Amino acid sequence: MKSIKDLEEIRKKTLDTINLRKDQSGIRVVVGMATCGIAAGARPVLMSIMDEIKKNELADVVVAQTGCIGMCRLEPIVEVYRPGEEKVTYVKMNPSKAIRVINEHIMKGKIVDKYTIGAEEK
């Protein structure tokens, strides 16, 4: 059985790592989580992003949620912000596409062109 007491242990461990990562990158991954995104499958996309971030220990990547981006027919939409670079918008995402974006764009800096809005709108 899990108990609130487990959290004390997690607190101690996490405090150490927080102190280590203070001056790191500022990559942000934003998932659209309005009615349109939710209906199109944004929740499992967000879950797969979280799992992949945890798996690869990308503690400095911030994952956030936002409302309707205004392009409901292209949901689920994931936006990636890397400091000093232009925002990249990925559309019609699913969990496996999201994992690929984490592995290639977030971890190696390589944009997955074919999932971007630019490729979709061609």
Added chain:
Amino acid sequence: MKEISLHILDIVQNSIAAKADSITVKIVEDLTTDTLVIEIIDNGSGMDKELAERIKDPFTTGRKTRRVGLGVPLLYDACTRCDGNLKIQSERGKGTTVIAWFKHSHIDRAPLGNMIETILTIVMGNPEIDFIYIHNYNSKEFRFDTREIKQALGEVSINEPQVLSWIKGFLEEGFNSLSGGAEK
């Protein structure tokens, strides 16, 4: 929406947009009365009576990207389709309560679905909001309260990956204790 838990995630977004700092989701499943009742209670900005009445209409929306909003209308449609209904109580400055109920055994009722993902999504995206989840299944009860977790964590944020994965495990145990994992 394919799952009621997706409707819940969607309606909670309204509470977040209304700047609530406390949101309670309460689910009561009672098989003897054959009802499933969902309550979403927030202390956000609320709205006046006239708007609360209109909100079931898709052409009423607070969003700025377009002139239709489907959150409440979709849930309203889902429950009226299942011999249920939806009620909104709201007061400006005090908050809003959305109550939706369904006939539990209705053939058109979507499954509750993955409530764990819904709760994780809410907690992760809104670490500053106190989120309370109460699930009552045939009078067995499971409670999840982020205030207790935050107290134990102190200065560590609730949306740290290790914390979220603990929460996930905690929720899995909680849901299993309710129904033996019968409805997934």
